[in-house]
Amino acid sequence: MKNHNHSHDVHDNREVFEPTHPERFAAAQKSTWVSIVINLVLTFLQIVGGFFSHSQALMADGLHSLSDLLSDVLVLFANRHGNRHADANHPYGHARVETAATLILGVFLAALGVGLLVTAALRLQHPGELHAVNPVALAVALVALIAKEGMFRYMMAVAKRVRSQMLVANAWHARSDAASSLVVVVGIGGNLLGYTFLDMVAAAVVGVMIGRMGGKLALEALSELIDTGLDAEEVAAIRKTLLDTHGVRGLHDLRTRKMADNALVDAHILVDPRISVSEGHYIAETARNAVLDKHHVLDVMVHIDPEDDMQSKHNVHLPSRPDLLVQLGECFSDVNFVDYRVVFHYLDGKVDAELYLPVNRQSQAQAAELQARCDKLVEHDPVFRSIYIHSQHAQE
Structure with missing residues (x-):
């Protein structure tokens, strides 16, 4: 007896694994819009201010703010398109929309970071051509630093109120952005004190930060697109849940793959070879529901085997x-x-x-x-x- 049992609707699983809880969704949307407005203003001030004050570091930080703005837009795009229900053409939903967009954004940011770093390196080879920046650059950099630190505190307060780990992560991302602005403040300040090369050094550091962020986003998205499995600890936990199901005698060919914030699971379970088909189906459904209840999983496909596949192939x-x-x-x-x-x-x-x-x-x-x-x-x-x-x- 071998039965291939799977979900007929991948969205019939648990509400707790819906992409957003109403209160958390509203909080995430509001904080995202706040971030968009702040980053939009900062992008304009930093790029324009850096251009007219001749500060490469401030312009680089403006591009960093632009990357954050694009990331925020990606979040809104993913919430709108990535969380749509499954349909005939997309039986597993649209979560990969977010992944594809993240890959594109990551490649763009990585290229941008490399470009900034190369430009700064070339300019640093001719230190005699570097000049002092306008003091206005320092004022704009301080405004950016204060704004990003304020955004961190706001997001952290919202995250604690709604108990959202995702918003906590976003808050710490804002804090890392504040760190880049601090580097720019130091670089511009050093430039104004006579160390003209420090502005360009700060631009190079920001370029490294942007490139690192873009590379991380691109690698994570690429890893998901090639169906990378869950980490060993989570796979072991899922294995234990399946084996703890009454009627399951063994387990093999447990496979997982990531899909956005969820995962898909495929497993072969061994049952008593002389039970009825309906009882085998019942055991499979029980095992499937146990995994959906206890793990952050979108869908589980359970195959029922009366014996190990190495034997049944004969x-x-x-x-x-x-x-x-x-x-x-x-x-x-x-x-x-x-x-x-x-x-x-x-x-x-x-x-x-x-x-x-x-x-x-x-x-x-x-x-x-x-x-x-x-x-x-x-x-x-x-x-x-x-x-x-x-x-x-x-x-x-």
């Missing part, structure tokens, strides 16, 4: 049910097996047959005689390993 060459009934009929021409309930078990490259005979149509003596003939048949038969006769009362 069963595919065995005759089908109609052929087996014909073979039994040829050996026992006086018994019409089509009229009786016959159960075949395909195990270890052989077939075990169970034949249920009503006693009012076949006497106990005849049943015993038929059992003896069956035992003699299986001694030399290459297909049947056993044929067992069950005598039962027939319905009148």
Whole structure:
């Protein structure tokens, strides 16, 4: 018995794993819009201010703010398109939309960071051509530093109020942005004190930070697009949940793959080979629901195996049910097996047959005689390993 059981609707699973809880969703949306407005203003002030004050560091930090702005827009885009329900063309949902957009953004930021770093390195080779920046650059850099630190404190307060780990992560990202602005403040300040090369050094540092962020985003997105599995600890936890399910005797071929913030799971479970198909299906559904309840998983596909696949692969060459009934009929021409309930078990490259005979149509003596003939048949038969006769009362 091998049954391929899976969800008919990948969104029938647990509400707790919906992409957003209403209050958290509203808080995330509001904080994202606040971040967009602040980064939009900072991008304009820093790039324009850096251009007119001749500060490469301030312009680089402006591009850093632009990258944050693009990231915020990506979040809104993902919330709008990535969380749509599954449809006929996208049976697993649209979460990969967010992944693809993240990959594009990551590549763009990595290229931008490398460009800033190369430009700064080339300019630093000619220190005599570096000049003092306008003091306005320092004022703009301080405004950016204060704004980003304020954004960190605001986001952290919201995250604690709604208890959202995602918003906590966003808050610390804002703090890292404040760190880049601090580097710019130091670089511009050093430039104004006569160390003109420090502005360019600060620009190079910001370029490294942007490139590092872009590379990290791109690698994570690429890892997901090539179906990278969950970490070993989470896979072990899922394995334990499946094995703890009553009726599951073993487990193999457990596979996982990430999809945005969720995961897809595929597993083969071993069950008693002589239980009914419906009981095997029940065990599979129980195991599936246990994983959905306890883990951050979008969907689980459970395959039911009566034995290890290395053994069951030999069963595919065995005759089908109609052929087996014909073979039994040829050996026992006086018994019409089509009229009786016959159960075949395909195990270890052989077939075990169970034949249920009503006693009012076949006497106990005849049943015993038929059992003896069956035992003699299986001694030399290459297909049947056993044929067992069950005598039962027939319905009148």
